Amino acid sequence: MLPFDFDYYKPETLKEAVDLFQYLDQQGNQPMFFSGGTELITLGRIDLAYTDAVIDIKDIAESKVMKVSGDHLILGSTLSLTEIEEANLFPLLTKTASEIADHTARGKITLGGNICAQIFYREAVLPFLLADSQVLIIGPEGKKVIPINEIFHEQLRLKRGEFLVQLATDSRFITAPFISIKRRQQWDTGYPLITIAALKTGQELRVAISGLCPFPFRSKEVESVLNNIEMSLEARVQGAIELVPDPILDDVEGSAEYRLFVLQNLFYDVLARLER
Amino acid sequence: MKFHTITLNINGNNRVVTVRSADTLLYALRGKLGLTGSKPGCLNGDCGACTVNLDGWPMKSCLMLAVEAIGKKVTTIEGLQNAPIQQAFVENFAFQCGYCTPGFIMNCHSLIEQHPDADDEKIKEWLESNICRCTGYAEIERAVKSVLKKNRVP
Known part of the structure; x- marks a missing residue:
């Protein structure tokens, strides 16, 4: 149950939703677009999210x-x-x-x-x-x-x-070869540690990563090193590790050092699967 | 509006209830309509004890506002009348303290309805949505499989 009240609106058109947000904003409200709403409901319960006007966009056909x-x-x-x-x-x-x-x-x-x-x-x-x-x-x-x-x-x-x-x-x-791997510290149901998704277009490998940094990312620099087949496999993986953005997450789910260890192995897994 | 008097279709009946916009479906079911079969557990969408069936699919009622349920068909554990999965839970000793059982049953009932050909991987994927700390999942899995098997008999 949420400890604050809000108005609830369910517009049926894009224009109605946008106009409503502007109107509420101008009235000094703190409107929020709402889709599944799980984050508002779970974080709002512990005062980490707040709104006084929910605009539920699930009835909009587009x-x-x-x-x-x-x-x-x-x-x-x-x-x-x-x-x-x-x-x-x-x-x-x-x-x-x-x-x-x-x-x-x-x-x-x-x-x-x-x-x-x-x-x-x-x-x-x-x-x-x-x-x-x-x-x-x-x-x-x-x-x-x-x-x-x-x-x-x-x-x-x-x-x-x-x-x-x-x-x-x-x-x-949509039809390109791919791999997506999620690693958790505990079992199949624990919180995520790192997710890596990779796609192969022609001979080019693309990778995007979640859970390593406090944001998901795709890095052209990382991809460039991973795709450099003139380098040894180990050098490509090590080079890619050195190019991931900062900061590396260091929390209860995994230390920064452990996350980089997991990522290194994920790179090997991706290359093994998509470079066959 | 911060308060709404709404009509919810619950267990086949239209029920009129006044809720805050901020009230979850779980709270409305238990606190406003006296349907206490859906259990509050984590209240955070993790444990699955509050699972109901929404238009045929499982839904954690703590993750949904009551006003979002307008126009949907909500089935709670009270709405199941001797469903095969209920008997299967008894026959397979698929519960111990029973607190998580309504949520498990609603999830398993939805699985059987949506995927009558569910394989082991599908069953595992669905059962991961609910947490039981005293029975273990083997008996629950057996209960699901027993119903799927009976339903497949021509």
């Missing part, structure tokens, strides 16, 4: 889309991870998303909610970073379509009053 349009797969931001998993239209996303939280929780957690979450894992973004997907964002300035790698730097850089509506992914990345 945000619920799941379709192939031409050469692109379009996924709405309010689709639950379970809906995505059951449809299995993007196998790398299915595999990565199926490791988030647990099955029942994934029926509530949404694609957009995970990508825009406060929690630093945000693993659902990894496949889209690898696939150079496009994001559709709506806000006071209208709709805009942007490559995700231009707007996702540690987090999705939304301006006030904007929200994520859809993600579009080119089909050639």
Whole structure:
């Protein structure tokens, strides 16, 4: 149960949602777009999240889309991870998303909610970073379509009053060879340590990582070293380790040293699988 | 509005209830409607003791606002009337203290409905959503499999 009150709105159009946010904002409220809402409900309970006006976007048709349009797969931001998993239209996303939280929780957690979450894992973004997907964002300035790698730097850089509506992914990345591995410190159900997702396009290997730093990332520098086949395998892995961004997480789930040890082995696993 | 008088379809009946926007479905079920079968555990979406069935799928009722359930069909443990999985839990000793049992049963019931051909991997994936600290999962898994097996008999 949440220890504060808020107004609850459920707009049915993009315009209505954007206008409502602006209006409430101008009235001095602290509106929040709400999709699965699991983060507000769990963090709000312990005073780590707050709003006085929830704008639930799940009834907006554009945000619920799941379709192939031409050469692109379009996924709405309010689709639950379970809906995505059951449809299995993007196998790398299915595999990565199926490791988030647990099955029942994934029926509530949404694609957009995970990508825009406060929690630093945000693993659902990894496949889209690898696939150079496009994001559709709506806000006071209208709709805009942007490559995700231009707007996702540690987090999705939304301006006030904007929200994520859809993600579009080119089909050639949907069918590319991939691997997605999640490592936990304890059993199959413990909190995540590191998730790595990798995609192979032609002879090029792409990797994106969650749980190593306090943000998910894809690094062209890391990929460049991993793809340098003139170097020995050990030198490529060691070189990639040296190029991961700072800071390395050092917490109760795993020390920085342990995380780098796990990452090193994950790099070997990825190369072994995708360079066969 | 911070308060809403809403109609929820629960166990096949329309129930009118006044809730805060901030009330979870779990709180509304237990505190407003007297349906105490759904258990509060972690209240954080981790343990699964509060699991109900929402339009055929499992849902942790502590992770959902009551107002989000408008227009959905909610089934709680009270709404199951001698479902095969309930008898299977008894026959397979699939509970001990029983606190987590309603959540497990609602999750297992949903699994059987959604995936009548569920394999070991699927069963494990679904059962990971619920935590039991005293029985262990082997008996629960056996209970699920016994129902799946009976349902497959032509």
